[in-house]
Amino acid sequence: MRTRTTLAAAGLLLTLTACGGDTDDKPSAPPSLTEEQRASARAAAGLPPEPSTTARYRFLEALNDIDRRIVDGKDGKDDKAVSRGLNQCRSIKNAAGDEDKQVALVQQTLSRFTIDTRLPDIATPETGGEILAAVHKNLCPDF
Template sequence: MRTTTAAALSAIALLATLTACGGSTDDTAEKPSPEKRTASEITPEQRAAARKAAGLPDDPNPAQRQVYLEGLNAIDKDIVHGKDDKAVSRGINQCGTVKSSPDDYVKLVASTNSRFTSPDHPDGHGTITAERILKVVRENICPTF
């Protein structure tokens, strides 16, 4: 009796799994809603509006970007470590912390240190380097914050 019951339960479970896995392959399948879009599907206008709402600066223009990256590389090439876009993104994000806590220098240095990591410095580059990075960020990415 146990074998029959176990076999029946296994068959029901298998049938339920196969039914759940079945899906439509036609073009009438529901498309992702705007809320489910990935970052690569967001328009530049939407990105700018989201940044403004979050209090983040726009992307630096090419000249500002170059000066910023040169400033970081002058401190230590391992800060950027060949990832220019990532370094710019981290600078923009650090500006959010600058804007929310402009007078909390200890917090700003700590967040800079934890944000600017690399494979060779997974825990950050240390307080002195973080202070120098913060200065470059504030001067080049968010000078009005």
């Protein structure tokens, strides 16, 4: 036990002395990624490419056709809706070929878009299915 404590203390001491240094050092900026690197990272995360302006517009219009309250038209809500849609694309991709997972996507969609808590009057399987279809058609048709 004493040996472990001594080793732990020595390790901590080495770590602390390694952290010391010139306090005038400025943190380096994170490296910039190329568009190709961003696309590769998105694909690795199971996300589709960033939607075109047209695809984004069509997706938001599809949500508004379902119920205008889903997006709500406030600043930043469009971005949030698109972000939620892109995350739902990952779920669509992960559920491919698994019928049980595909059925669960409807409820997950209602939760992801906070329909079940914000708009309980439209929190139905039909609404979830319509939102899921809008996501799939406009943001990730290849999934």
